[in-house]
Amino acid sequence: MTVPPDDGFSLAAEFPEPAHEQWQRLVAGVLHRSGQDVPGANAEDALGTDLEDGLRVRPLYTAHDTAPDPGLPGFAPFVRGGRPEGNTVGGWDVRQRHAAADADAVLSDLENGVTSLWLVIGAHGIPPASLGDVLARVHLDLAPVVLDAGADTDAAARALLRLYAERGVAEDAARGSLGADPLGFEARTGERGLAFGPVAALASLCAGEYPGLRALTVDALPYHEAGGSAAQELGCSLATGVAYLRELTGAGLSVEQAAAQLEFRYAATTDQFLTTAKLRAARRLWARVAEVCGAPGGQLQHAVTSPVMMSRRDPWVNMLRTAVATLAAGVGGADAVTVLPFDHALGRPDAFARRIARNTSTILVEESHLSRVIDPAGGSWYVERLTDELAHAGWEFFQRIEGLGGQAAALRTGWLGRSLSGTWAARAARLARRREPVTGVSEFPDLAERPVAREPAPPAPSGGLPRVRRDEAFEELRARSDGHLASTGARPRIFLAALGPPAAHTARLAFASNLFQAGGIEPVTEGAFEDSGATEVCLCSSDAVYEESAADAAGRLRAAGATHVFLAGRPGPRPPADTHVYAGCDAVSVLRATLDRMGVS
Incomplete structure (x- = not known):
C-alpha cells in the first residue's frame, strides 16, 4: 500500500476545535427544553448512570479521564490480558458444562466446536463411578477436563487420574482442573465437608507430576448468584485465592507452585462493559496480590454466562443475553468461556440448546473475528477508567473481608451473606420498579407463549448462600396466574378503558397492557366492561382527557360492577382512583396486590 505524503492538509481545518464546555452547554440546552434547568457544568452529571458499588458512568469520556498504565498484554499488571498473544491463537477455550451422564452429548459437543469439558460430579451431577463411561470416547490427551465435584472432589479427582493412567495419557499431556474449592462448597451448602488436607495432597500431586493440571478453582459464582455486585465478586475471589495460597504454602508448596x-x-x-472491566480488574488485582506474595502474577480465567440473568419465561431471549455476555468475556480476555444453554433455568438442556450455546462462541471467534484483536477494549477511555474504578472498589471489599479474618470468617459469621443480601435487595427494588427491565418477563411478556418443557436437571447444591434470579418476583406472579388458568380455564383479567381519541390513549394503553401482563393478568381492550369477565379496570388516556372525563368514566364503571379502578399516570390533581400505575411504580407490589384482590392464590 502506498502512503500519500503528509502535505499538511487537514480535513478539519475549516472547523473550530470543539471544547468540552461547549458540549456541556448544548446538553444543558437540551435538558432545559425537556423541563430540567441544569447549569452547564452540572448538565453532564445529570446524564450519568449509577451502578452498584458506588460507581457512576458518565455520558462522555475523553483523554482527560486518566487511569493507571495498563501495561502490555501478557505482562504485569495483566490488565490487557494474561498472554501476549491474547486469544488470537485459536480463540478462547470453549468449555461446555455437563451435569448428566450422557456420553453421546459429550462427544457431540467435542465434535462440533467445544474444546474442553466442565463436568459436575456427585449428588448434584454425574456419579463418580460413571466418569469413565462419560469419557469413554474422549481423547483425554486432546480435551481438557475440568471437574466440579463438591464433597466428592477427592474421589472424582482420583478417578480422573486413574483414567489418565489406564488410557496411557502422558502426565504432561493431561490438561484441565480437578476443581477443588472448599470455600466455594461451603458458600453453596453451608457445610465444611471438604477438608483441605486431601485438597493440598492433590495440589502437591499436580505440582509434582501433572504440570498441565490445576487442583483448585476459585469460583466467584456462588457470590454472584447470591446477588453480589461486581466488586463483591472480585473481593470474594481475591480473599478466597489468598486463603488457598496460605493453605497450600502451609502444606509445603512454594508460593509459585501454589499460585499455579x-x-x-x-x-x-x-452489562457488556462492566463484565469486560471486571475481568481486566481481576487480573490487575491478582497481580498485586501475587506481587506482595512474591509469585508470578498471571490469572487463568474461566468466564460463565450468568445464571442470574437467565429467564424462565420467553427463554429464547437468553440466546441474546448469552451472546452479549460471551462477547464481553471475550473482549475482557477470558481464557475459557462457558455459554450456558438458553434453557438452563428450565431443566436439562436438549441437543439444540447445547448446539446454540457452543455456536455462540464459534460465531464470535470464527465469523466475527473477535479473537483476531489482542485486547479489543484497550485504549477505550471509558473501559480503562471503569476498570480502574472497579479495581479500587473490589480491593476495598477484599480488605474488609481480610479485616474480618478472611473469607472463611466472613462466611461463617454471616457478614458476607448480609452484605450480598443488601446488594440484592437494592437491585430487587430496581427490578420491581422495572428500572432494570427483563425482556419477556417484566417488559413485553407474552401470555400466549407456549411453555418450554425440559427433563428435570439434577438439583443444585443448597443450604448456604441463596441463589437469586432477576425474574424471580415476576415468575412468582406468573406462576399464580398459570395455576388460576389451570383450575378455572381462564387467566385473571383487567379491563382497559381507553378514553378519548387514539392519539390521547394509545401510549398509556400500551403501557398498562404491558404492565398487567407482566403479572399474568390478561388485559381486555375490546367491547364493554360488563362483557369482559373482569372485576377491575384501568383508565388510559392523556392528562387533559382525564381532567375532562375520568371522573364520569370511573363512576359509570363502578356502577357497572368495577371493584377497583386504576389510572395510568402519576398521582396528581386528577379525579380519584384507587391506584395509579406509572413508569417507575413498584410493579411487583401493585401486581401482587391485584392478584390477591382477584383471589388468585
Whole structure:
C-alpha cells in the first residue's frame, strides 16, 4: 500500500476545535427544553448512570479521564490480558458444562466446536463411578477436563487420574482442573465437608507430576448468584485465592507452585462493559496480590454466562443475553468461556440448546473475528477508567473481608451473606420498579407463549448462600396466574378503558397492557366492561382527557360492577382512583396486590 505524503492538509481545518464546555452547554440546552434547568457544568452529571458499588458512568469520556498504565498484554499488571498473544491463537477455550451422564452429548459437543469439558460430579451431577463411561470416547490427551465435584472432589479427582493412567495419557499431556474449592462448597451448602488436607495432597500431586493440571478453582459464582455486585465478586475471589495460597504454602508448596494451582471463575452478564472491566480488574488485582506474595502474577480465567440473568419465561431471549455476555468475556480476555444453554433455568438442556450455546462462541471467534484483536477494549477511555474504578472498589471489599479474618470468617459469621443480601435487595427494588427491565418477563411478556418443557436437571447444591434470579418476583406472579388458568380455564383479567381519541390513549394503553401482563393478568381492550369477565379496570388516556372525563368514566364503571379502578399516570390533581400505575411504580407490589384482590392464590 502506498502512503500519500503528509502535505499538511487537514480535513478539519475549516472547523473550530470543539471544547468540552461547549458540549456541556448544548446538553444543558437540551435538558432545559425537556423541563430540567441544569447549569452547564452540572448538565453532564445529570446524564450519568449509577451502578452498584458506588460507581457512576458518565455520558462522555475523553483523554482527560486518566487511569493507571495498563501495561502490555501478557505482562504485569495483566490488565490487557494474561498472554501476549491474547486469544488470537485459536480463540478462547470453549468449555461446555455437563451435569448428566450422557456420553453421546459429550462427544457431540467435542465434535462440533467445544474444546474442553466442565463436568459436575456427585449428588448434584454425574456419579463418580460413571466418569469413565462419560469419557469413554474422549481423547483425554486432546480435551481438557475440568471437574466440579463438591464433597466428592477427592474421589472424582482420583478417578480422573486413574483414567489418565489406564488410557496411557502422558502426565504432561493431561490438561484441565480437578476443581477443588472448599470455600466455594461451603458458600453453596453451608457445610465444611471438604477438608483441605486431601485438597493440598492433590495440589502437591499436580505440582509434582501433572504440570498441565490445576487442583483448585476459585469460583466467584456462588457470590454472584447470591446477588453480589461486581466488586463483591472480585473481593470474594481475591480473599478466597489468598486463603488457598496460605493453605497450600502451609502444606509445603512454594508460593509459585501454589499460585499455579489456581483457576478463577467469574460471571459474565449482559452489562457488556462492566463484565469486560471486571475481568481486566481481576487480573490487575491478582497481580498485586501475587506481587506482595512474591509469585508470578498471571490469572487463568474461566468466564460463565450468568445464571442470574437467565429467564424462565420467553427463554429464547437468553440466546441474546448469552451472546452479549460471551462477547464481553471475550473482549475482557477470558481464557475459557462457558455459554450456558438458553434453557438452563428450565431443566436439562436438549441437543439444540447445547448446539446454540457452543455456536455462540464459534460465531464470535470464527465469523466475527473477535479473537483476531489482542485486547479489543484497550485504549477505550471509558473501559480503562471503569476498570480502574472497579479495581479500587473490589480491593476495598477484599480488605474488609481480610479485616474480618478472611473469607472463611466472613462466611461463617454471616457478614458476607448480609452484605450480598443488601446488594440484592437494592437491585430487587430496581427490578420491581422495572428500572432494570427483563425482556419477556417484566417488559413485553407474552401470555400466549407456549411453555418450554425440559427433563428435570439434577438439583443444585443448597443450604448456604441463596441463589437469586432477576425474574424471580415476576415468575412468582406468573406462576399464580398459570395455576388460576389451570383450575378455572381462564387467566385473571383487567379491563382497559381507553378514553378519548387514539392519539390521547394509545401510549398509556400500551403501557398498562404491558404492565398487567407482566403479572399474568390478561388485559381486555375490546367491547364493554360488563362483557369482559373482569372485576377491575384501568383508565388510559392523556392528562387533559382525564381532567375532562375520568371522573364520569370511573363512576359509570363502578356502577357497572368495577371493584377497583386504576389510572395510568402519576398521582396528581386528577379525579380519584384507587391506584395509579406509572413508569417507575413498584410493579411487583401493585401486581401482587391485584392478584390477591382477584383471589388468585
